[in-house]
Amino acid sequence: xxxxxxxxxxxxxxxxxxxxxxxxxxxxxxxxxxxxxxxxxxxxxxxxxxxxxxxxxxxxxxxxxxxxxxxxxxxxxxxxxxxxxxxxxxxxxxxxxxxxxxxxxxxxxxxxxxxx
Amino acid sequence: xxxxxxxxxxxxxxxxxxxxxxxxxxxxxxxxxxxxxxxxxxxxxxxxxxxxxxxxxxxxxxxxxxxxxxxxxxxxxxxxxxxxxxxxxxxxxxxxxxxxxxxxxxxxxx
Numbered sequence: 001x002x003x004x005x006x007x008x009x010x011x012x013x014x015x016x017x018x019x020x021x022x023x024x025x026x027x028x029x030x031x032x033x034x035x036x037x038x039x040x041x042x043x044x045x046x047x048x049x050x051x052x053x054x055x056x057x058x059x060x061x062x063x064x065x066x067x068x069x070x071x072x073x074x075x076x077x078x079x080x081x082x083x084x085x086x087x088x089x090x091x092x093x094x095x096x097x098x099x100x101x102x103x104x105x106x107x108x109x110x111x112x113x114x115x116x
Numbered sequence: 117x118x119x120x121x122x123x124x125x126x127x128x129x130x131x132x133x134x135x136x137x138x139x140x141x142x143x144x145x146x147x148x149x150x151x152x153x154x155x156x157x158x159x160x161x162x163x164x165x166x167x168x169x170x171x172x173x174x175x176x177x178x179x180x181x182x183x184x185x186x187x188x189x190x191x192x193x194x195x196x197x198x199x200x201x202x203x204x205x206x207x208x209x210x211x212x213x214x215x216x217x218x219x220x221x222x223x224x225x226x
Contacts, residue, residue: 006159032212043203043218044160093159095214103148103207105214107159 003027004096006108013084013115021079021111023094029074030096034105035067038091050077074099084115118143118208122217129194129224137189137220139204147207149187150214151180154201163189163202194224 003026013019023033031052036044048058048069056069066088068080077096081088091112095105121140129135141149148167152160164173166182173180177198179190189202201221205214 002162004159034213043216044214046213046215049213091157095159097212103212104150104162104165105212106162107152110157110159112157 002098002104002106004094004106004108006094006111008111009109010112011114013113015085015115016083018080018082019084019113021081021092021094021113023077023079023096023108025075025096025098025106028096028098030077031074031099032097033071033077034095034097035069035077035079036093036095038093038110044093047079081113084113086115089113089115118206118215120204120206120215120217122202122204122220124220125218126221127223129191129222131195131224131226132193134190134192134194136191137202137204137222139187139189139217140185141187141204141206142185143206143208143215145208147209147212149182150205150207151178151187151189152203152205154203154219160203191222194222196224196226198222199224 005024007022033050035047047062048056050056050071058064071077093110095107097105119142123138151163154160164180169184201219203219205216
């Protein structure tokens, strides 16, 4: 149980275009999902907390207009990187916390974004 | 502000050579301390949650322990397939955000 699916696993896009990343909890409902960014050989940096049916809460320094987050259902959250630039190239990872169960969060497989 | 410090940054072991990874933390109102394993190019894989000092959990060759200031991940007789980055994280206060350490890169040589 507690499977989180993230899609796509890899994406290459041209500078100036937008990219959407999906995060789905497959066997549980998640009222809260989290989006992280990870730089090479660095730890995970929380970008935003996504709550179903409400606006996401962004961490300090994260541009909300650049990284659009939608959490339309209890099993799906999306991150859209708008007008992507090479400096947005990174490894993006989502996690989901099962509704009503403890404090564990389970992670997706991650998305490697390369902006050329 | 919650803080997590992991040591060492990297650890090389021979197969069968037991050792421990350290995670020191400061948090306001600990909700849980978590250990994850991360393989290159993958998302973190959940290993353990510890909630209070004195708690211990085991899974195969791994055992996690918790005190009021730190947690240890003990690896007994490791195998090459245990090679990965091990991440420690804490959740505190009124939300469920995780604060991660930088991880320990474990390499187990055959």
